[in-house]
Amino acid sequence: MRRVAIVGAGMTAFGEHFNLGIKELVPMAVSEMAASVDRGLDRDAIEAVWFGELATTDGFPSGILADSCGLLNIPVTRVENACATGQDALRNAVFGVASGHVDVALVVGADKVRETSARATFWDWMGMTRDMAWDYPLGLVAPANFALHVRRYLHESPATREHLAMIAVKNHKHAVTNPKAQLRHEITVDQVLSAPMVVDPFGLYDCTPQSDGAAALLVVGEEVVNRFTARPVWVRGFGLGFDRVMHQHKTDMTTFPATVKAAKVAFSMAGVGPDDIDVAEVHDCFTGVELISYEDLGFAERFRGHELVESRDHYVGGRIPVNPSGGLKGKGHPPGATGVAQVVELFEQLRGESTNQVDGARVALAHNIGGPTAVSAVTILGADPS
Amino acid sequence: MIATVATYLPQWIAEGRRCAGPDEDALTMAVAAGRAALEDGSANDVRKVVIVTRDLPLLEGGNAPALLAGLGLSDRVEVVERVGGAPATLDALAEASEYSLVVGTDVSGAAGAGAAWTSSVGGGLTALTRVQRSLPLRVRGQDGAVHEDDDPRLQRERGLRVSLGAAGLPGKPVVLAGLSDREAAAWCEGNPPGLPTLGASAPLFALAALAERGAGGIVAAVEQATVSAVHWEPAGVIVRRDERAARELPRRRLSPGPEIKIAFTAYDRAFDAKLRWQAGQCPSCATLAFPPRLRCLGCGHEGDTVLVPLPRTGTVYTTTTIHVPVPGLASPYALAVVQLDGVDVRALVPVTDCTPGAADIDARGRLVFRRLTVRSGVPDYGYAFVPEVVD
Secondary structure: OOOEEEEEEOOOOOOOOOOHHHHHHHHHHHHHHHHHHHHHOOHHHOOOEEEEOOOOOOOOHHHHHHHHHHHOOOEEEEEEEEOOOOHEEEEEEEHHOOOOOOOOEEEEEEOOOOOOOOOOOOHHHHHHOOOOOHHHHHHOHHHHHHHHHHHHHHHHHHHHHHHHHHHHHHHHHHHOOOOOOOOOOOOOOOOOOOOOOOOOEHHHHHHHOOOEEEEEEEEEHHHHHHHOOOOOEEEEEEEEEOOOOOOOOOOOOOOOHHHHHHHHHHHHHHHHOOHHOEEEEEEEEEEHHHHHHHHHOOOOOOOOHHHHHHHHHOOOOOOOOOOOHHHHHHHHOOOHHHHHHHHHHHHHOOOOOOOOOOOOOOOEEEEEEEOOOEEEEEEEOOOOOO | EEEEEEEEEEOOOOOEEOOOOOOHHHHHHHHHHHHOOOOHHHHHHEEEEEEOOOOOOOOOHHHHHHHHHHOOOOOOEEEEEEEEHHHHHHHHEEEEEEOOEEEEEEEOOOEEEEEEEEEEOEEEEEEEEEEEEOOOOOOEOOOOOEEEOHHHHHHHHHHHHHHHHHOOOOOOOOEEEEHHHHHHOOOOOOOOOOOOOOOHHHHHHHHHHHHHOOEEEEEEEOOOEEEEEEEEOOOOOEEEEOOOEEEOOOOOOOOOOOOOOHHHHHHHHEEEEHHHEEEEEEOOOOEEOOOOOOOOOOOOOOOEEEEEEEOEEEEEEEEEEEEOOOOEEEOOOEEEEEEEEOOEEEEEEOOOOOOOOOOOOOOOEEEEEEEEEEEEEEEEEEEEEOOOOOO
């Protein structure tokens, strides 16, 4: 299979876009992406679309994308894979391009969370991701899925709620310079610890906000890269990992085996290891999830993730900067868009043009975990093709 | 003959009375009392279940299968749903054939349940009299609306006094179920035992108390202007009580919102395993799966599994407390993944009967039959974890 590069990346701001529907957000993201293509994009060059959307708010996703973006003459495929949706859309587009079936593919990720009332959202979204007889009626809300893991993790590891708070503080600080981020203000550890409890051990500031938004990438084969840019970002590796869906079937809840499996495949494909990663976007829907993921991704030894936090090496300027965009916590989390937006950030990082630039970044990693914790995607990007 | 009398009281009190917890109803309390009555392994012998209550959750049907599942009885056992209060329970006890389980359960008023298991041994209960007169001072219609004429003197003089007089009892009762302890004492001889409830369960609390004293006598029950009475000779009766010390019901907020949806196909598929607390066992390698599933977690065998009972005790592996208001559920509430004793099975269950968050990792406890939630009007029964230590 041939090498594949990303030559354009753009996204809408993430936030509560009450005045924008999915039919606005998707074409807005595609236009942002088109504007980022150095040598311009003639839309007729796009040959196929992979669209990641977790939920649908205004009907048939692929049709809405084709219609709202004026792409009526090419195939559009919707991808759904819980919180790994966005990265899996990219993965499928890479297959299409690498195989030679198409030269130029569009990847879009989007979701419109704030479309139902805040009260209805809990049950609407739970209904999509829980066993209807066994889990759904218990009120296993999204934060509770992860809290069950993180409570056990805090029980077995030396980490404390304070370490979780320090992750929220970092991601808020990183979000300040990101014009697309939803929460662009700094917070303190005391604020995090004294905030109202949402789902133990997560207080308000440990949780991602509810967000709407869309993000888009232009993915092309190596032979046509020069038509679009002299500064492509290469897709070096990707992995998709799974675990048992129900919590009662997960033997060790202090780790996410889906992440471990996805990372192993992605690192192997890219020919790099955790120590080679210059910058990472890591799934931080809740602070403790980022902490556990340090270990699952190999950035820290098992039960020593808190040492990375204490060293501040996870800040931009540190050994392994995590979530320079602000992460899901600071930037926002429209699930289908999240993985694609992580790649938008890393595209900018590897081209040296992020608003929160990691100096000299050459290899980058994006990570998602979801469903509730049964699927993970890891994507590795490089400034160099190999 | 009544071999065993068992009682159950929810641990919560509100306004001085025991009240059902948010996950309890007439059926879950009936199960608690009934299981206590059958604790010695009599379940296989039960031929008939009579449930007496005025608080049946499902008036259009569906109580019996849930009750039988909770009690661990075959779904072929006859269930009589008897709408009534304290006198109806005495009548049902007097009429009960051998190997029957008679349960009285109350939600409205003071909450609690009692159960009696009849067999060839135990105490003797013989009917004395029954007087049925109409004085409906409290009315609850099909719409559920209650109309109450609060006239205790009318109740006493035209209800109780006239009916008791008409009953022509051979002597004064030793206990009178259906009234407050203070009111009842005036009609009884000696020092009648206090009873925690006023409805269908009250006579069972009376029988239990007398059995513990080892003293029999006339037991009467009253509801409005209806009176029933029996003679109770409690020699050899076993009494079991599932009663914890009373605690104030913690304040929880119920957030309004859309109804919680129910998928009846999923309800139907899960019913037996979920309400009977059973796992699917692989016929090939004996691995347990909870919930049951087509493909074995151990060996990958696909096909019908055999349902087998699960242990009802375990240890919290992990837990969380949900503080944020969730529409349709009372917050805060706690969930736990519980490692069951002696098997390689964990269950995700609500934590109940304690302050949310009180049962931490490593807490020991037992699994009890509860109403997990109400979904679009349908009570959704299953199991919840009660920690041994509640604070």
